[in-house]
Amino acid sequence: MFWPVLAAATDGKHGNINSYTKKSVIMTLNDLDKKRIKLDIKLSLFFSTIFFGGIILLLTIIFGIIIFFTNPVEGYLSRFFQIIFFFFVMFISINVKNILKFIDLREGNKIRIQTNSYKLITQKKSTFLITNETKIKLEIDSDLLKLIDPEKPIAFEYTKKSKTLLFISNNDYNMLEKLETEKD
Known part of the structure; x- marks a missing residue:
């Protein structure tokens, strides 16, 4: 399953699933990154x-x-x-x-976050992905905006210090790779 890190959160009274909780995982950079x-x-x-x-x-x-x-x-x-x-x-x-x-690059780590509580905001000429819980603000390419479904949970990976986006997806496919193949 694609969302192994996400855990269903209940409201405590009725046991209904109301949202996914955000999980942050530190991973090592792979060769493509x-x-x-x-x-x-x-x-x-x-x-x-x-x-x-x-x-x-x-x-x-x-x-x-x-x-x-x-x-x-x-x-x-x-x-x-x-x-x-x-x-x-x-x-x-x-x-x-x-x-x-x-x-x-020398540290060799990246952070992976999976959440469904995020916003896509366009300010001036830049587009940002902002998570609601921790207020992580990542600049994304405006061409990615049309590929992201804001109704679905999102998973993204970025580097810690430079905030370089390495992976972003609503499913198993990296939208950055899809965007690169469309530009070629």
Whole structure:
């Protein structure tokens, strides 16, 4: 049976089943999860490095041309290094999520939750899955919204620190894999 971790809750008086209780299970990452996290780290790190490297290269060329062909004002070089430092801090702040993903990958654990008390909320351009009991808030792809049946219980797996969604399903099939095959 798909819901082995869920236990039926009774109201105590009549013995009626009124809801499923949320159970949280810590599991180890499987090979597919590790592969998905590594690919995500590589892609986001690659594109951010290319972007910020291009900006630094462009600034270096512009500042170099100004130094060689004009007489720059005093403090010009310190201003250049302040701008480079500003872009370095932006690069690090953007890659904090990658650092958290790497820590999750090194720990090798994921959390699996099965519940029927959750909400799907769209705020601005992001869609979130929020559990009612513990208020776990996970960002999900808006394309997943059409695949999730809000009337059925849901099971999802995510990493602890980076909150990377690894598995989400109303039944036995991972909707993330279904979404990936539809995009291909």
